[in-house]
Amino acid sequence: MMISELTNYATEFQNQPVAYQKIIAALSTLHALKKKQLPLTPLPSLIFSESQILKDLRLMPVDDLLSEFRQTLITDFGIWHLPNQSWITDLHHFIAGRQVLEIMCGNAIMTYALRALGDKIIATDNFTWQGQDIQTPRPWTKVTKVSGLTAVKTLPFDVVIMSWAPDTDTSDAAILTALRDKQFTGDFIVIGEKNQATNSKKFWQIADLTVSKTLNQHHKQFDFIHDQVFIVK
Numbered sequence: 001m002m003i004s005e006l007t008n009y010a011t012e013f014q015n016q017p018v019a020y021q022k023i024i025a026a027l028s029t030l031h032a033l034k035k036k037q038l039p040l041t042p043l044p045s046l047i048f049s050e051s052q053i054l055k056d057l058r059l060m061p062v063d064d065l066l067s068e069f070r071q072t073l074i075t076d077f078g079i080w081h082l083p084n085q086s087w088i089t090d091l092h093h094f095i096a097g098r099q100v101l102e103i104m105c106g107n108a109i110m111t112y113a114l115r116a117l118g119d120k121i122i123a124t125d126n127f128t129w130q131g132q133d134i135q136t137p138r139p140w141t142k143v144t145k146v147s148g149l150t151a152v153k154t155l156p157f158d159v160v161i162m163s164w165a166p167d168t169d170t171s172d173a174a175i176l177t178a179l180r181d182k183q184f185t186g187d188f189i190v191i192g193e194k195n196q197a198t199n200s201k202k203f204w205q206i207a208d209l210t211v212s213k214t215l216n217q218h219h220k221q222f223d224f225i226h227d228q229v230f231i232v233k
Contacts, residue, residue, distance in 0.1 A: 103148035
């Protein structure tokens with residue numbers, strides 16, 4: 001279990017500030033998620049540089065363990081995109097009381113956190129990812145079982161949020177096309193890594209992207225995946 005290993009490393013590296021900060025950040029995040037809480041602030045980079053490892057070879061197994069952090073989020077919690085509370089607050093202010101639709105919400109931790117701040121939000125997912133990295137969905141809050149495409153065609157919204165859409169199909173591109181067809185004038189917020197880990201190639205080809213300064217100030221990269229928050233037209 002990653003928690004027990006990190007706990008041991010926290011003791012071993014308590015006098016090594018750089019390593020200790022990374023270990024404690026990962027450890028406290030896992031403890032928080034078990035209690036249905038988000039980290040308060042963005043995680044620091046969990047990556048060690050080659051020079052840091054060469055200076056202290058004891059860091060090699062720590063580096064290997066932390067490189068599995070994202071996979072642990074997926075397999076243990078069904079979380080592909082990890083929000084933090086500071087970022088959720090930025091998002092809440094950006095929403096500014098509008099009706100929100102989250103599509104492909106997974107276990108709906110983003111919706112859970114926004115609802116706690118009083119936002120009006122419908123969370124949807126068709127749970128086609130069930131039985132893959134994580135066997136059983138365990139939503140943190142109520143989710144309507146429906147595909148993203150059906151959701152944008154049938155449900156009310158002023159803001160749409162889509163995070164970490166899969167790169168295995170073009171449903172994301174179909175959703176964008178549907179929003180354009182209905183002449184949607186609200187905000188389509190997309191969280192992903194352009195032309196890399198998330199979304200279809202077709203989506204990135206047709207999307208008109210703006211990197212949101214407001215929604216990226218507390219949205220930081222913690223591993224090799226550089227996901228960002230985009231406003232898409």
